[in-house]
Amino acid sequence: MNGDLSRRAVEVLHSYSPRLDVYSIDETFVDLGGFGDRMEAHAARMRDAVRTETGIPTCVGIAPTKTLA
Numbered sequence: 001m002n003g004d005l006s007r008r009a010v011e012v013l014h015s016y017s018p019r020l021d022v023y024s025i026d027e028t029f030v031d032l033g034g035f036g037d038r039m040e041a042h043a044a045r046m047r048d049a050v051r052t053e054t055g056i057p058t059c060v061g062i063a064p065t066k067t068l069a
Contacts, residue, residue: 005054012053016046021066029066 006025014020019031030046032039043060050058061069 005056008054009050009056009058012050013046016042016049023066029069032062 003025010020010022010028013028013030017030017032019033021029021031023029032042035042039062043062047058047060050056063069
């Protein structure tokens with residue numbers, strides 16, 4: 001069941017950016033390069049879409065590196 005929810009969440013994220021790094025069942029890094037000052041709004045839409053499509057509450061960290069995110 002958890003794998004299916006993770007797969008569905010990744011599908012939603014993939015619709016927002018073609019460049020993903022699925023790190024684990026509950027962690028995916030999304031490249032938001034090119035969104036500039038719209039990055040936070042785009043990330044909020046992604047978060048909302050994952051919750052709507054899967055029922056999973058999520059959070060988004062935006063930073064210049066994966067470690068900081």
